[in-house]
Amino acid sequence: MSAGYNFGFLDEHAKKEVRRAILKAISIPGYQVPYSSREMPMGRGFGTGGLQITLSLIGANDTLKVIDQGSDDSVNAVNLRQFIEMTCPGIDTTTRLSEATLIQSRHRIPETPLKPEQVLVLQVPYPDPLVVVEPSEDKRKIMHGEADYARLLVKLYEDIVKFDEITISHRYPTRINDHYVIDPSPIPRWDVPKLDNSPALILFGAGREKKIYAVPPHTKGEPLAFEDVPFRVEDFRDAQGKRRACARCGATDTFLDEFMNEDGSKRYQCSDSDYCDETLEADMMTEATTHA
Amino acid sequence: MRKILEVRNLSKIYGKGCPRCIESTGPEADTNMCPHCGSVVAIHDVSFDLHEGEILGLMGESGSGKSTVVKNLYFDQTPTSGEARFFDEAGTQDMFHLNAAQQRRLRNQRFGMVYQNPHLGLNFGISSGGNIAERLLMNDVSHYGEIRERAKELLSRTEVLLSRMDESPGNFSGGMQQRVQIAKALATNPPLLYLDEVTTGLDLSVQARILDLILEIQQERNTAMIVVTHDLGVIRLLTGRALVMKYGRVIESGLTDQILEDPQHAYTQRLVASAL
């Protein structure tokens, strides 16, 4: 398969252009850098933005992890991983966060804190948080330039008026380095604080919308909120106010997915499958040690 | 009384313009469209002063350029030439030499605008309270409770039912929409307010109450206002001085009672004579 294709599928000029866009994105934290998104051998909306970043950065010595909504095993994650393995001979892939140097993810940031030498690439469907309040891109660009986000805050105001709380569950508008507000991709609120002062570089790629932006390491990332109505993450409490635990590994400090059992009851389980596995393994190790 | 605004030689031409535009348009030419190049001389050489707390009237019929004057002063449009200086505690602002962000700040903090068409001044996609919140949020008020309180204060001052503050202004009557617009314009307590035909098209009784409200606000807050209208009644009721415009030119200016009782220009005489 690799015959006939350049390493990383994209030609070197294309990669170079993407890398230039990335450098610019890092230089202006939160600013959406336009780039000429290439046609990829998969539909737009399947992570082509993230994929182009990954392919432009990856080298033969890298170890790649691909996650889709926390899971390494979903069809989408598997396909992307196989495509990259196929077009980048010599790279390693893993499901273990601790082993990865480059992580491409859709809709989640891993539970385990990233390390400075890691780079996280997030796939982005809608890069501009202002699109909900301003249809004209020209005007949005001016608004970004002037850090004019009052109308986004009005959205939050209206939420509180209607529902007594901010109901945005995903794509929570987050102000980077005290200026640009980004759409942090459809990560849950739970993951938003991980953008703040992250030790690792976080890159965002929107293939269809042709934008790349970045939260560089150790950069301020602050979710929009009011002084008296602060930003809050999901609390996963049951009717009794008790924090739900993962049905599989028992963790009480992770983002949980809700599953419906056949009898209609609900079950909660870690969204981050790697984290869940590691917690289980650690427990088994402890058990084994105890038994020994 | 301190001078708050100084407008000098303000001109706005739509179109590419030609050297004969000015001589070929105006009241004598009986048109504002240049017969040589087709450009529209919306306003030419408009100059006036405005003092703190003063209400100045801009009167004339449609096409006279009166609305264009305030649109340029509110930065909705960019003038072709001319100067405007705004004076406040922060010093003198050369309005047309500021950058976009500075203009936006001036517009959001120091000016207020009430349009004839509430769709221009209000966002119908959000609640009435949200409309006021927007203006406060533009000015870095970031406390939800405070925003809520200020919005309530403003809406009750402009006599909008508080029980309806969380509804879209789209559900309101025309008069009520103007009240929401006025509340929004006042949110930052600006020293200068532009009112563009704010009562046109409203029922007479509704008009009267809006005009009363405007006067009360002017007395309470000493807000300077520029009132654009074709209605001599509004001019008489609200303004102390007035400019009469025709085809983009100021043809007459003076104390309002003098303009109405002793108009000098033929056009003004006809206007006053034809008033009900």
Place this chain on the structure above:
Amino acid sequence: MKTPILKIEGFGKHFTLHEQNKRIPSSHNVNLEVYAGELTALIGPTGAGKSSVLKGIYRTYLPSAGKILYRDKNGVEVDLAQADEYRMLQLRHEEIGFVTQFLFCLPRQSTLDVVAHPLVVRGMSREAARTKAAEMLTALNLPERLWSISPATFSGGEKQRVNLARGLVARPRLLLLDEPTASLDPVTAERVIALIEQIKAEGVAMLAIFHHPELTQRLGDRVVELTPPPATSKQADIKEKSGTNEQKVEVFA
């Protein structure tokens, strides 16, 4: 020698009606003086332009000719025929009052607020201004039950009293009066006369047009008679004729 507060030299006023291509003369070569604590009365037949003189001073009319020299409270002389609009507004607010035959006031405002308004403009608190206004309305015999409603529906005499109250309440330095007692019953008229005498004693300078010759006799310290300008209503006839308006000036001791 006393210095007049107001000295008018060669004042003239005509109206140019463009539509009808006419020039309507009104006042012609008016000369007069008004002193503090004195009342100068303007007399003359209808059409002599008496009201035009008052309106010309107040800038409700733009003077066509002459000088209107006013000495303000700081002793500065200003020609009201030339003064800019802001200077006129300032003098209107602070020094010159005008009681016309007709009441113009903001609709839907209570009588008390209408009368208090000139004081509020001068910076007095609303409450204090209302107290003063109430005193003035009492002095002019306007029933208290009318104070809280708008004068729009009042009778001619009632409106006239509101108008007077508003003109007198702020004690201007110069007061212009245009037939202040025209529609008043004799009792109220006497009250108005007493009031005029009182503010004259307080030092207010007044220029007045009276309906009845006897009032001129009683209140006028000086009398200036105006004669109608030469009949020149066709534009073709327009010619400045000067010095033809004979004025009989009597000075009462």
